[in-house]
Amino acid sequence: MDDVILVGGGIMSATLGTLMQRLEPNWSIRVLERLPRLAAEASDGWNNAGTGHAGLCETNYTTERSDGSIDVDRAVAIARQFAITRRFWSTLPRSEFVRPVPHMTLVRGAADVEFLRARHRALSAHPLFEAMEYTEDVAMLHHWAPLVAEGRAGPWAATRDVTGTDVDFGAATRQLFDAMSLAGASVETGREVRGLTQDSDGSWRLDVHGGRPVERARFVFVGAGGWALKLLRRAGIPEARGYGLLPISGQFMRCDRPEVVDRHDAKVYGTPPIGAPPMSVPHLDTRIVDGQRSVLFGPYAGANPKFLKHGSLMDLPSSITRDNVGSLLSMARTNTPLIGLLLSELTATRGKKIAALREFLPCADSADWSVTSAGQRAQIVKNGALQFGTEVVASQDGTIASVLGASPGASTAVPIMVELMNRCFPERQWDSRLRELLTG
Template identity: 50%
Template sequence: MADVVLIGGGIMSATLGALLSRVQPDWSIVLLERLDGLAGESSGPWNNAGTGHAGLCELNYMPDPDDPTTAESIGRRFGLSREFWAALLDGGDPPAAASVVTPTPHMNVVFGAADVDYLRRRVATLRRSPLFSAMEYTEDPELIRRWAPLIMDGRSGDGPIAATRHQAGTDVDFGALTRALVDAMTARGARVRLHLDVIRLARGDDGLWSVTGRDRSAGTGFRLRSRFVFVGAGGYALTLLQRAGIPEVRGYAVFPLGAQFLRTRTPDVVARHDAKVYGQAAVGAPPMSVPHLDRRVVDGCPAPMFGPYATFSTRLLTHGSLLDLFATVRPRNIVPLLAVGVRNLPLVRYLVGQLLASRKRKFAQLRRFYPEADPADWELVQAGQRAQLIKPDRRRGGVLTFGTEVVTGADGTIAGLLGASPGASVAPSVMVDLLAACFPRRVEGWAPVLRELMPGVRGLTRIPQGNRDSRG
């Protein structure tokens, strides 16, 4: 018997567990992971871009250059993440936060008159906000060369080019961060159990959840009972929520997308690139496919990478089954699936083009950012698998979304996370909102601890000033 069961050993479960172990230290918390270690899926350091998403360089968060709403919201929420990580991890020797968050300038580089005009307008809008007032902008090739020499060396100089830079950007090792947060929660009594594959969730007449599945190492079954369940199982989350029978996911479906990156460890290339450089997505590409040439720091070792190149599989987890996608199909989500397929033909064409692209063609995309790139220096690596959320829509049948969504059961005893970016970067504020939704009677008492961990939390999350709801 547990008070809380967390399904999935990634950044979301780790964040929620670390929060709950602070605000309610007397609760029993159990984290279940199907693999032999934590952060083996999308939270793994090479399974994501590691960008501390703060709205500084992600052009897909601001398709309208005159509307900064989304970029500002993500920027503020990432500020809460920095506060939370520092509060939990800076007490060590050496501080764990220093090993997972690396200062790395965030840049944009765009080519052609239309994109230069867009970027110029975007910067003018963002600079009105204190969050972005330090953003630099230039159309001077020599200044861009000083900011990111790989971008300009060997470039012919034909056509307009523009760039932005914000030196307060970060690179985040979400794998190391996940492990550090789990260490913080286990130090307060939480338990972690590996090799446990959750298969079914069922609500009993007593109101408790029965969590059943298979022990992958012993080949035996297991069963746990819990007052509250969080499904942070990545692409497998929808399947478990469907099996739990909660009406909140009726009609929901998922569209799997994978990715590959080119990576180099060549010392000269590593030494000459110290930024995350984002460009514009290709026509028809999903927002998560914005091309970027990034400096990554994993286990203390820097390595530039470029991508992503989209891949497709019916697996919903990197270590999943080819039958995963088909297991999510229900009578209620067939119409949303078909509607999204019909209305997103440019996306389908983009994916087909990506799947058929040769290594030579992929390398040509890198050379648009880094003209002197040597194919011998780069290796192609597989990144994580994403399950983009499809939601039913009365007018359009179904809508493909590219954000992060928390689904909570009506009685607040179960919740799950669906979708992708910028989830990991804003996990603390997402989990605070989850606490407010699922534990409204308790969260007011937790508010002082939450504000101690994240002083900027007021006004950015759903922490109530008072609530007499019967749940909690």
């Protein structure tokens, strides 16, 4: 019997496994990934935007209060969480998967310009955001992002923070697993967990397709992305009841032409369409994946019943149960603009995608850009509401746990896993050792 089994080969499992291995080096840890390759779903470098989320450029992390002031609490919290994750990554032998790329916000129209001006004023007063600059000067925009500035008419405004990063989460995940494997963990691909049963002693029996048919562990983490809820339900824990998921697919436009790529060094975020989820905020990104430099624009969010990119068309239908159907229907009634947006994106032509790109890049040549599919996201639906971000779900006895939801999950993986460990292992008193581990 293993001490720990991690189901899924993504960034969350890799982070939790590494933390546990460093805290309890004598524990036996086994990783079970159903695909032939680790980090092949949302953690894959091409399946996400690669933004090191720190609240620098995402307008949805700052909201306007009734008195016109800007609430920056969530942006500050995310910046602090990402700083913890970066410190953790810095302890790896190699951390080239994190590269400096300025983060920018670009808005158009008088109302949004006023909002961005107020947002900059509020954020730049905080030590974590003191490097943030603001401009309405086209010459400065040409200096910051020449491709974005060409052919642009006002009114517009932009901010830039040079402390921003591009992160290859796939490379980060694989490095973490490589280090775990060298330290004695068993990392196995091609092994799909299809069922979980708790024995009388509190341990778990896992039914596995591929290789040995049964594995046992004292603690199980279900890091299976959109399939996590399905496995938690099969485990029969009451804490999984009531949750529903809304799957959201995505595509990007990608450019690899050096003449374009070499002239853009930024992640430029705009504002989302009305009713759109935060993950569909349009952005024009410098990306460096497996050492290759590209520029991506998107995402074009759409409806797709799969909970994983390599999932099943039956994922959504089979997830609807007696305890969550009311919540899902209520969410659909109160989010009709979002549902309509997701459905409309399914029929969006290449011409429509290029038109959206040209709102960011007025002089874009359509011949330079191709469409690439991104990963699937499964947003939490709870109590009739669509929830963004991530949420830890754990059994009362602390023997099985998971993380549901999406962005900014990977960027804040370490604080999320620390929360999970504190909930599942309160008796371990790891606080002082974690502080030492995460502060160097």
